[in-house]
Amino acid sequence: MRKTIRATINGQARDLAVKPNQTLLDLLRDDLRLRGTVEGCSVGVCGSCTVLLDGEPVSSCLVLASNAEHRQVTTIEGLAQKGELSRVQKAFLEHQAFQCGYCTRGMIMAVEGLLREYAAPTEDEIRDYLSGNICRCGTYAEVLAAVQSVIRSTRESPVS
C-alpha cells in the first residue's frame, strides 16, 4: 500500500512511507506533523497550503506526496535559520501583513517563490504572482508593502 520515497524536507533528507493517493499537504500535516501548512479550499485556488517544491511555490493540496520523491520541500517551518526569521517573514511582521494569520503561511511561501523567480518584480508582477493567494481579511496592501520593502533592502544590501 505505502511506498517509500526519499525527499528533502526543510533541508533534511527523509525516507517517507507515502500512500498512493496521499497529497503532499496530508503528508506534511498528518505524517510529519508540520501543521504550519494549512488547507483552505482543497482545489488549489486559495493558496493557503503553498509550499516550495524545488524552490517553486505549489499548492500542496494538489501535489501527490509521491511526487516529492528526490525533491526539496520547504514549508513555513523551514524558513527561519537558527531561530532567525527569513527576510520575508521579518517584512511581514514589520508591515503587519497579516490579520487572522491563516493564509499568511501560504502567502509568505508564495512571496519566497516570487523573490526566487524575480529579482525586482514590478507591482503588476507582484499582484499577478500573488493573485492565487487569497486573504479574506483583505491585507493585500500590507503584503504588497512587505514584498516591496524586501526588494528595496535586497537592492541595497544583497544577500547571497
Place this chain on the structure above:
Amino acid sequence: MMAVGVSVPRVDGPAKVSGTAQYTADIELPGLLYARVLRSPYPHARVLRVDSSRAEHLPGVVALTRDDLHDVHPYYGSLYRDQPIVAVDKVRHVGDVVAAVAAEERDVAEEALDLIEVDYEPLPAVFDPLEAMRPDAPLVHESPPDPASHFHAPGGFRYQGGNVLTVFHVAQGDVAAGFRDADEVFDDTYTCPVIQHGHIEPHAAIAYWEASGKLVIYTASQNPSVVRDQLAEMFHLPAALVRLVVPFVGGGYGAKVHPRLEPLVACLARKAARPVQLVLTREEVFYTAVRHAAVVKIRTGVKRDGTLVARTVETVYDKGAYASTGPFTTKNGGTVSGGPYRIPHQDLTAYCVYTNKPPACPFRGFGVPQVSWAYEQQMDVIARRLGLDPVELRLKNLLREGDAFVTDEPVSSFGLDRCVEQVAAAIGWDGPRAIPTAVPAVVRGKGVACAMKTTMTPSNSAASVQLHADGSAVLLTSSVEIGQGARTSLAQVVAEVLGIPVEWVVVSAPDTDVTPYDQSTNSSRTAFSMGHAAQQAAGQIRARLLELAARSLEARPDDLDLADGAAYVRGAPEQRRTIRQLFQEHFGLPVGNLFGSYDFQTSGGVDPVTGKGKSSAFFFLAACAAEVEVDTETGKVRVVNIATAVDAGKALNPRQCDLQNEGSMLMGLGSALFEELVFDNGQPVNGTFLDYMLPSMEDYPRQFRSLLVETPHPDGPFGAKGMGESAITAVAPAIANAVANALGGARVADMPIRPDRVLDAIRRHQESQA
C-alpha cells in the same frame, strides 16, 4: 497616552509569521477520531429511514443518527431551537445534516458515509423569500419553532408564523401625511443575493468527554461562552461541566458565531467515548453559513430642495432553513433601513423568512449592507432627479449629534458628517458626472455613500486581570482573536491603565474554565465592551497600587501616576515605588497577585412591538467614496480609487483600525462586483473556491485610503467604539453610485454589478432617454 492610540506591533505576529500559531485543526489528542457528515441531496424532504448498521460494521466506525438523540435536546439555536443536530423528521436544504460518522482514518470515515442508507420522500420546496411569504407556499417548518429557553442574543422582534419567522417594525410621524407633503416621490426595489463569508479556515471542532462527565471542546468559535451555555442545555449539564477552548481562529466574519459543529462533535464523541475531530470541506462550508439575501422596497418623499420628508421601507431577508440569529439580523437591518437621516415620517418593516436554502447567519454588517445598498442608491436617484449634488444632499439630511433616531433615542458620538466630507475630499469629489477617458468606450465616475449600524444591545462582557509582582499582567478574557487584533488592543488598554509596557501584558485565549463570560466576538463589540471591562478591571488594580504607593510615599493617591512599572509623584518622578516594591511592602515578600475583575453590561434594547427604545450602545458610522472605470462594451467595472472613513470613537491602535477598514472595504468591493452564491433548485452551483470568486490582490484598488474619524464615546475605553464592520455598509452602494454616475444615471439595482447587468442597465437607460 503611552499605549493607547499607538500602532504597537501585534502580539500575535511572531506566532503567525513563523507558522506556529495553532488553529483548531492543528490540535492533536491521543485516540482522535475523524468525523465526516452525510448531507441531504434534497432541498426539502421527509426522512423516512436512516440505517447506519452497515457503516458501523466497518472496524472502528461510530455513526450518529436521529436514533442517538433520545437523551439530549435534539434541536439547537440561539433564538429559536429549530436546527436538529442530525435530521429528525425532515431535511430542509441541500447539504442539511442527515447523519455523521467517526473513524480512525479519514478514508474509512468517507467509506462509512457511503454505507449509510437513507430513504427520502421529496417535498415541494421554496427558494424565493417573496414566494415563501405566500399563504400557499410549502412550509419549511410545519410547527412554530421552540424559543430558546433564554435568548442568547437580544430580542426586539415578533414571531409571525408560517414561513415568516419574525417581523420587526418601527415608525414615526404620519407617513401618509408626509407623502402628501412631498413634492416628489421615489419608488424603487433593490436586491442582494446570497453571499458567503469565505473565511479561509473552514469550520473545525474537536470534542471529548472526561470520565467525570465533563464535556471539553476545542473549536473555531466566535462566542465560546454562549455556545457553552447552549451545549449545557442540550446535554442537561451544569454550564461549569462544559469547557470550550478557542485557539486562533482563521477568519469568521460572523460565520463562526453560535453553535455550528459543536453539538454534532459532542454527540459523536459521547457515543465513541473518544475524542472526535470534525473539519469541514470547503463545499460543506457553503452549506453551513451564508449571508441573508434580501429584497428591499423603498419609497421616499422629498421636497424640491432635497429635504427628506417621508420614507417607507419593506425589507425581506432570506433566512434559509434555520433561524440562527436571523430575527436579530432582521431587527438590526430593519432599525436602520431608513438610513442615517432626519426623516420626520418613517415606517420601516423587516421580515425574516424561511426558505429551503442553507441557513443565513451573522455576516459582517449584520443585515445593514442589504438596506444601505437600497437607501444609498436611492439617495443618488433623488439627487439626480432634483439636480442636487449627492454629497450636499446627504449632508443636508444627515442626523447630527443629539438628534432623535427613529427609535426615539438620541444619537451620540455621531461624526458621520465628517466621514462624508473626508471621503469626498479624499477622491477629489467633483460631482456626479461621467468622466471620459482616452478609450472612447471606457468612462469613469465617482460615487459616495454613507451608513449607520447598531451593535448588539444589551450585551455582557466580563474581564479579569491579574498583576504579578514583577509588574507583568494577564488579562483573562473570552474575546476571540479572529484576526482583528483583539489580543493586541486589549493588551494596550490594560498596559495604559497599569502604566506598564504592552509587552508585559498577556491576553489569554478563551477557555471557559478560566475566562469569564463574554457575549460574543461579533457586532464589533470587543474594543468597546471587552475594552471597557478590561479598563475597569485593570482600573481596580491601579487604584490599589496608587493607594499602596500613597501610603509608602506619604502622598495623596490623586497626586500619583503609574508609568514604566512604577508609581511616582506627578511632577517629582524621582519619588517612586516600583510595582515589586509595592508588592514587597504589601505582602511582606515580592510575590503574589493583585486582582481586578469587572462585568460590563450594556443596557437598552427595543420594544418588540413598537421598535422603540435604545437600539444600540453605540453607533457604527461609515462613509465611502469610490471612483470606477466602466467599459461600456464589456460591462466590466474596475474600482480605481476608493476611500472609506469610519468613526472609531478613539482608535486604540490606528494601524489595526486601518487594517479592519481595509478588510471591510475589500469585502464590500467583492460583494458589489462579483460575489454571489448561485442556486439551481436549492443546490449551490458555485460552492467551491474555483467558482465562488473572492477578491484577490488583482482586485485590490490601486488607490485606497482608510480615514479614521474620532468622536469619543463616553462608555468606550478611552472613547473607543467598534469599527470593523463599519466600512462594508457604505462600500457597495458607493461603487454602485459611481457606476451610475459614469453611465449618466444608468443603474444596477441588483447586487452584484455583473457585466451583463451593466450592459442591460445601459440599454434600458438608452431606451428610456430615446
